[in-house]
Amino acid sequence: MSELPHRPLRHSDLADLDHRDPLAPFRRRFQLPKGVIYLDGNSLGPLPTAVPERLSRVIEEEWGRSLIRGWNDHDWIGLPLRVGEKIGRLIGAESGEVVVTDSTSVNLFKLLAAALKARPGRSTVLVEEDGFPTDTYMVQGLLDLVGGHRLRRAPAEKLAEALDDDVAVMLVGHVHYRSGALRDLHGLTAAAHHHGALALWDLAHSAGAVPMELAACRVDLAVGCGYKFLNGGPGAPAFLYVARRLQDELTQPLSGWLGHADPFAFEADYRPAPGIARHLCGTPPILSMAALDTACDLLLEADLEALRAKSLELGGIFQRLVEERCAGLGLELAGPADPRQRGSQISLRHPHGYAVVRALVERGVIPDFRGPDVIRCGLAPLYLRYADLGAAVDHLRQALEEEPWRRPELQTRQGVP
Amino acid sequence: MSELPHRPLRHSDLADLDHRDPLAPFRRRFQLPKGVIYLDGNSLGPLPTAVPERLSRVIEEEWGRSLIRGWNDHDWIGLPLRVGEKIGRLIGAESGEVVVTDSTSVNLFKLLAAALKARPGRSTVLVEEDGFPTDTYMVQGLLDLVGGHRLRRAPAEKLAEALDDDVAVMLVGHVHYRSGALRDLHGLTAAAHHHGALALWDLAHSAGAVPMELAACRVDLAVGCGYKFLNGGPGAPAFLYVARRLQDELTQPLSGWLGHADPFAFEADYRPAPGIARHLCGTPPILSMAALDTACDLLLEADLEALRAKSLELGGIFQRLVEERCAGLGLELAGPADPRQRGSQISLRHPHGYAVVRALVERGVIPDFRGPDVIRCGLAPLYLRYADLGAAVDHLRQALEEEPWRRPELQTRQGVP
Numbered sequence: 001m002s003e004l005p006h007r008p009l010r011h012s013d014l015a016d017l018d019h020r021d022p023l024a025p026f027r028r029r030f031q032l033p034k035g036v037i038y039l040d041g042n043s044l045g046p047l048p049t050a051v052p053e054r055l056s057r058v059i060e061e062e063w064g065r066s067l068i069r070g071w072n073d074h075d076w077i078g079l080p081l082r083v084g085e086k087i088g089r090l091i092g093a094e095s096g097e098v099v100v101t102d103s104t105s106v107n108l109f110k111l112l113a114a115a116l117k118a119r120p121g122r123s124t125v126l127v128e129e130d131g132f133p134t135d136t137y138m139v140q141g142l143l144d145l146v147g148g149h150r151l152r153r154a155p156a157e158k159l160a161e162a163l164d165d166d167v168a169v170m171l172v173g174h175v176h177y178r179s180g181a182l183r184d185l186h187g188l189t190a191a192a193h194h195h196g197a198l199a200l201w202d203l204a205h206s207a208g209a210v211p212m213e214l215a216a217c218r219v220d221l222a223v224g225c226g227y228k229f230l231n232g233g234p235g236a237p238a239f240l241y242v243a244r245r246l247q248d249e250l251t252q253p254l255s256g257w258l259g260h261a262d263p264f265a266f267e268a269d270y271r272p273a274p275g276i277a278r279h280l281c282g283t284p285p286i287l288s289m290a291a292l293d294t295a296c297d298l299l300l301e302a303d304l305e306a307l308r309a310k311s312l313e314l315g316g317i318f319q320r321l322v323e324e325r326c327a328g329l330g331l332e333l334a335g336p337a338d339p340r341q342r343g344s345q346i347s348l349r350h351p352h353g354y355a356v357v358r359a360l361v362e363r364g365v366i367p368d369f370r371g372p373d374v375i376r377c378g379l380a381p382l383y384l385r386y387a388d389l390g391a392a393v394d395h396l397r398q399a400l401e402e403e404p405w406r407r408p409e410l411q412t413r414q415g416v417p
Numbered sequence: 418m419s420e421l422p423h424r425p426l427r428h429s430d431l432a433d434l435d436h437r438d439p440l441a442p443f444r445r446r447f448q449l450p451k452g453v454i455y456l457d458g459n460s461l462g463p464l465p466t467a468v469p470e471r472l473s474r475v476i477e478e479e480w481g482r483s484l485i486r487g488w489n490d491h492d493w494i495g496l497p498l499r500v501g502e503k504i505g506r507l508i509g510a511e512s513g514e515v516v517v518t519d520s521t522s523v524n525l526f527k528l529l530a531a532a533l534k535a536r537p538g539r540s541t542v543l544v545e546e547d548g549f550p551t552d553t554y555m556v557q558g559l560l561d562l563v564g565g566h567r568l569r570r571a572p573a574e575k576l577a578e579a580l581d582d583d584v585a586v587m588l589v590g591h592v593h594y595r596s597g598a599l600r601d602l603h604g605l606t607a608a609a610h611h612h613g614a615l616a617l618w619d620l621a622h623s624a625g626a627v628p629m630e631l632a633a634c635r636v637d638l639a640v641g642c643g644y645k646f647l648n649g650g651p652g653a654p655a656f657l658y659v660a661r662r663l664q665d666e667l668t669q670p671l672s673g674w675l676g677h678a679d680p681f682a683f684e685a686d687y688r689p690a691p692g693i694a695r696h697l698c699g700t701p702p703i704l705s706m707a708a709l710d711t712a713c714d715l716l717l718e719a720d721l722e723a724l725r726a727k728s729l730e731l732g733g734i735f736q737r738l739v740e741e742r743c744a745g746l747g748l749e750l751a752g753p754a755d756p757r758q759r760g761s762q763i764s765l766r767h768p769h770g771y772a773v774v775r776a777l778v779e780r781g782v783i784p785d786f787r788g789p790d791v792i793r794c795g796l797a798p799l800y801l802r803y804a805d806l807g808a809a810v811d812h813l814r815q816a817l818e819e820e821p822w823r824r825p826e827l828q829t830r831q832g833v834p
Binding site for chain 1: 463
């Protein structure tokens with residue numbers, strides 16, 4: 001943390017921090033709408049300025065002019081592995097351990113099924129209680145299909161205890177989607193291995209914001225999302241990681257043509273490709289994947305350790321500003337008090353959290369709401385300024401003072417909260 | 418078929434047909450590169466002129482300015498069902514029977530698994546022998562996962578005979594990918610029902626080109642592809658159809674959050690949404706889906722029966738031109754001789770088919786190759802002119818006369834054939 005005065009922070013303190021911020025130039029690489037303070041990059045990253053041009057080229061030149069030849073001439077066919085390599089560098093994977101394909105949920109299904117098959121005789125899937133819902137839903141769908149297995153849930157702090165020799169695979173979110181709590185990648189992976197279980201991590205809320213060393217931590221399997229901190233655009237394809245030492249052993253059941261050893265031989269029977277490519281399934285959505293590719297290039301220009309350093313500072317300052325400016329207004333910190341134990345987000349509780357979020361959005365401050373009462377603020381260091389935090393917390397104070405929960409139109413839930 | 422002279426066809430005959438073609442104005446709605454005759458719209462449809470503007474709007478205005486609010490403000494969240502409704506009109510489904518999601522392969526997995534669960538006690542999945550490989554691969558992946566079932570293959574003409582009371586589901590391609598043979602949607606569905614089996618159709622090579630009445634034929638389940646005759650762009654999302662009468666009964670195992678009855682309640686357990694929405698899984702790729710949406714609008718402007726009439730005429734004339742202009746050059750028709758028994762494509766066999774296709778591509782005529790020896794020509798009536806067929810067949814004759822298989826550089830297989 002920087003040296004900051006002990007008196008309440010002023011605008012000039014924050015402006016100073018922005019002035020000294022080595023990541024400040026990155027903000028111009030995003031098209032951020034005027035008058036908006038965006039605290040939801042952990043849900044949908046903003047538009048990198050390089051994306052419109054790339055997409056225009058992919059659409060008009062590659063699709064429009066090359067037509068079917070684009071698969072070779074512009075190496076569309078190689079995109080899942082090429083973008084996978086880039087994401088691999090962001091998460092500490094080795095070359096050939098990551099591929100971009102399908103959605104996070106579909107990739108979870110593949111890796112869960114592969115894990116059960118690789119651990120015959122074990123019948124338990126261990127998940128974090130109150131983890132990201134779709135993770136558990138995918139386990140439920142798989143277990144209902146295959147039969148003979150059971151789901152075990154344990155609170156995050158009891159996961160290590162809940163491991164035993166019947167656990168085939170443990171599935172944990174690296175950063176908890178609601179509280180922002182950062183889980184112990186190395187320790188929990190080692191605990192799973194101690195019991196002969198595989199460790200499957202959901203990196204949706206950490207990849208691109210929290211440095212990590214998947215290979216060094218001997219993580220077995222992981223999935224993650226392209227549209228949050230990776231800024232790949234709405235519904236960008238997801239990624240999937242399999243440690244090289246497991247790649248020959250693991251097969252997954254969504255055995256589509258693109259994961260075949262020879263996809264264009266049109267053979268009668270499925271033969272899995274060697275390496276990570278066997279986790280491909282159908283034809284990848286090239287437009288969405290090209291946007292993610294360009295967004296990853298931008299992230300790779302930044303130093304991940306500098307990103308994390310700023311993220312910690314943003315988290316600490318946001319917390320301090322809330323204490324200094326919103327005391328007595330009913331807010332409570334949700335999740336760890338130490339920024340180092342959080343991902344790149346901070347969550348606040350308020351009994352009328354939903355109406356407060358709606359009132360903030362009216363003011364141009366965009367966090368999101370997670371039930372029952374959480375105001376979730378993403379702190380993306382690539383484009384968020386320290387001064388933005390001051391302005392956001394001022395809006396938060398004003399919004400709370402106006403008691404927006406008395407306005408009936410802010411009670412009605414919209415489709416996407 | 419039009420009245421055509423009995424003498425060999427001339428350019429003026431073809432130009433006359435183009436002049437009278439009611440679909441001719443649609444050609445201008447595509448960005449087709451100059452000097453190219455595109456016979457591969459059954460593999461990747463060309464770029465509709467309205468797509469670049471739509472995508473630019475989705476990227477810069479919707480993603481760029483609305484950010485996370487795009488899910489509500491631009492109804493991204495509704496796209497899978499809205500585009501599904503459009504495709505439903507193209508395939509004779511009723512409202513609420515189609516959703517756009519994932520890839521064709523992933524959708525096959527969902528529906529195959531749902532079908533097995535809906536037919537307990539039956540242990541056979543019947544597929545067309547030599548059908549589209551990924552269809553069979555997906556069956557293999559599923560059966561390997563669930564155990565206790567078997568794959569039965571039968572030639573298309575023996576499928577009805579191969580049905581028995583152990584068949585849970587029969588999976589057939591509506592149009593055979595290589596030969597173009599059109600299967601009997603109504604008859605085979607009825608045959609499956611006679612044995613209590615479900616009929617699952619792969620419409621990848623027919624949707625958007627062959628009119629069909631899924632609901633009237635009482636088809637149970639279907640999947641199809643967004644990037645072939647629907648022109649949705651490279652790797653466009655796929656679609657999935659479930660007859661309304663089966664929707665409450667069927668559940669699928671890729672139980673992701675978007676198929677949940679209340680996706681934003683973040684409940685601890687999965688509850689399938691009512692209706693077709695339960696077949697959604699993860700977050701949809703909005704950029705790719707928006708392109709497909711715009712492409713479907715274009716197709717919906719055309720009269721599907723007029724489309725089929727022109728497709729039949731294109732097929733008959735192409736065949737006749739090959740007979741008239743390429744006799745004795747080693748070509749042989751693959752698939753049915755009657756255009757009415759084909760989809761919107763025609764396939765020719767040649768011992769050196771691969772080199773011939775490469776030589777055609779050099780000349781700006783783009784069909785594709787399917788092993789071992791098939792030159793596959795898509796005949797998309799929305800943008801193909803009769804005069805294009807004359808020019809294409811002239812190139813074919815010239816290419817054959819040059820014996821391109823003597824050129825070593827045309828022997829080497831490229832990544833995507």
